[in-house]
Amino acid sequence: MASFGRRRPENTEMETQPAIAAAVPLVVRPTVSQPITELRNLCLLRIDPAAVAALPPDRLGPEVERLVSEIATERRIQLNGREQRQVASDLVHDMLGLGPLQLLLDDEAVADIMVNGPDRVFVERAGKVSLSDVRFRDAAHVGNICQRIASSVGRRVDESSPMCDARLADGSRVNIVFTPLALDGPYISIRKFAKRRLTFARMVAGGSCTPQLARVLEIAGRARLNIIISGGTGSGKTTLMNAISTTIDPGERIVTIEDAAELQLQQPHVVRMETRPPSLEGKGEVTQRDLVRNALRMRPDRVIIGEVRSAEAFDMLQAMNTGHDGSMSTVHANTTRDAISRIENMVQMGNMGLPLRAIRTQIIGAVDLIVQVERQRDGKRRITQVTDVIGMEGEVVTLNDIFRLEIDGETQNGELIARYKVNRARPSFYERLSYFQIDRAWSAALEEASPG
Structure with missing residues (x-):
């Protein structure tokens, strides 16, 4: 040079x-x-x-x-x-990079980066959040990094549009809150992209589930069950969805819909779509609901929605009810029962005018399995419930926990001691398991999970 x-x-x-x-x-x-x-x-x-x-x-x-x-x-x-x-x-x-954040992005031990101001940058390592020694020069320096991230994916963040979802070149998910909403300078939240594809084997090794539970979820994916993954922020919902997606047949056509693309599907026939925010004139917005409706015209075998947050929940149920078996999505909820309520509320947000019983009928007809994940107090992310959506009794949706995590105590170093309570009753989707000739494998996994 x-x-x-x-x-x-x-x-x-x-x-x-x-x-x-x-x-x-x-x-x-x-x-x-x-x-x-x-x-x-x-x-x-x-x-x-x-x-x-x-x-x-x-x-x-x-x-x-x-x-x-x-x-x-x-x-x-x-x-x-x-x-x-x-x-x-x-x-x-x-x-070339993102200034002082680049060192944290290059550190594989860091899972989340949270910028709360120029001199307060927190990171999550092994499930624990701590203050790092990374500093920005001032709020303008943070703003410069925000602009660089947003412009790299054709989005904008400024006082007139102070919130932005984006992604980095490596697939990491970014949320930005700009002034005047951010009082201490722009805020940046980065969920890092996992460079290593997480499999069920790695989840078992990391203590997220047992081999038997992992086997049950593999069978659920191969049987093309419609699955909702429920959990709080940072609980590992997308990670689990990526693991389940490894069971999808390579010959299937999969359409994915996300606000910020982060799914890591390995199949060759994947159509990835991402929402678009409105322009400076307030025009041109494309929502998840628009994309779900369009996806149904694209001859998908499965529709995978990164996360349902609003009225697109109704279109998701329609997709699951109209022959797109094996579809998946995630929702924010604390239990599998709460997940049902969340979906009901989101459908009502669309002003469909549907009575609650009709919405619940749609849900039990569409959803086969709800999987609850949680980041627990020892920092580990665990699957806490695997629930079969059975039907309705009167006005109430009937659920059956196939697996439920129970905490028995903790070790001297603070790690939780947990075990699964297993229900071996025949699930509501047993005929589907028989159709794919994996009903015996399902029963064997449950027998092994609850010996005696």
């Missing part, structure tokens, strides 16, 4: 206007010393944005490190090798 290593005249007009200083804020932590700040500013004066754009990313780091070392020597700035490498790393992350 021609601009790296070439000393510019010190008293020129150009030196008072750094080439990329306005576009790329500096990462300055509270403990940063004046020599480090001075070195960064001097480096920015030497860096040519055009040359940065033309240089391959794998060569940019060494070039910046060389430039930092050269300037430190010229100006007699007393920094050791580690400090110089840190200055170079911060500069590269600001130019």
Whole structure:
């Protein structure tokens, strides 16, 4: 790169206007010393944005490190090798990545990143949330990162549109709340994309479920049962849906609908669709409900909705009731019984004018299984209920817990001691299991889960 290593005249007009200083804020932590700040500013004066754009990313780091070392020597700035490498790393992350967040994004142990202001960045590791040492320069620096994330997926975030859902290039899900709604500077919540595809085997190894429960869910997927996954925020609903999706036959046509794409389906015949927010003029919005309705015209074998939040719940039930067996979705609820109530409420939000009994009839005709997941107090995410939607008795939807997690205590290090109570009664969808000739496998899994 021609601009790296070439000393510019010190008293020129150009030196008072750094080439990329306005576009790329500096990462300055509270403990940063004046020599480090001075070195960064001097480096920015030497860096040519055009040359940065033309240089391959794998060569940019060494070039910046060389430039930092050269300037430190010229100006007699007393920094050791580690400090110089840190200055170079911060500069590269600001130019190519997401500034101070890049280190957290590269850390595979971090599952969630929560920015509550320039100097309060929390992370979740192994189910536990803690304050990190990552800092932004100021609120404007956080805002710059927000703009970069939103613009990368063709969305906008500003005072007129202060909330935004987006995704990063690696698939991580991002939510942004901008000023004036955010009182302490823009807020960023990042649910990181799992680089390793989570399978049932990994879930069993991580303590999320037992081998027998995992086998039951595999059978449910192969039997094309309609499944609702219920749980709170960050409980692992999408992760479980990805695991169940591994049982889908490669020959099936799957249509996925999400607000921000994060499903990791491995089948070859997948049609992925994502909602679109309104334009600056308030036009052009495409909602999940629009996409669900259109999906039914696309000859899908299965329809998978990332999460139902509103009136699209009615269209989801219609899809499940009209031959698209094996469809799945997630909802926010605390128990499987609450999940039924949530779906009822969401259908009513669509002003369908349907009586409650008719809505409940739709639900029991559409949904076969509800799986509840929960992030528990020891930090582990566990499946707590697997519930069969049986039918109705009077005005009440009848449910049967096939698996229910019971807590028996905890170990000295705070890990919960849990076991599953298993109900081996014949499920309402037993004929479906017989049709796919996996009814014996189902019974064997339940027998093994509750010996004696």
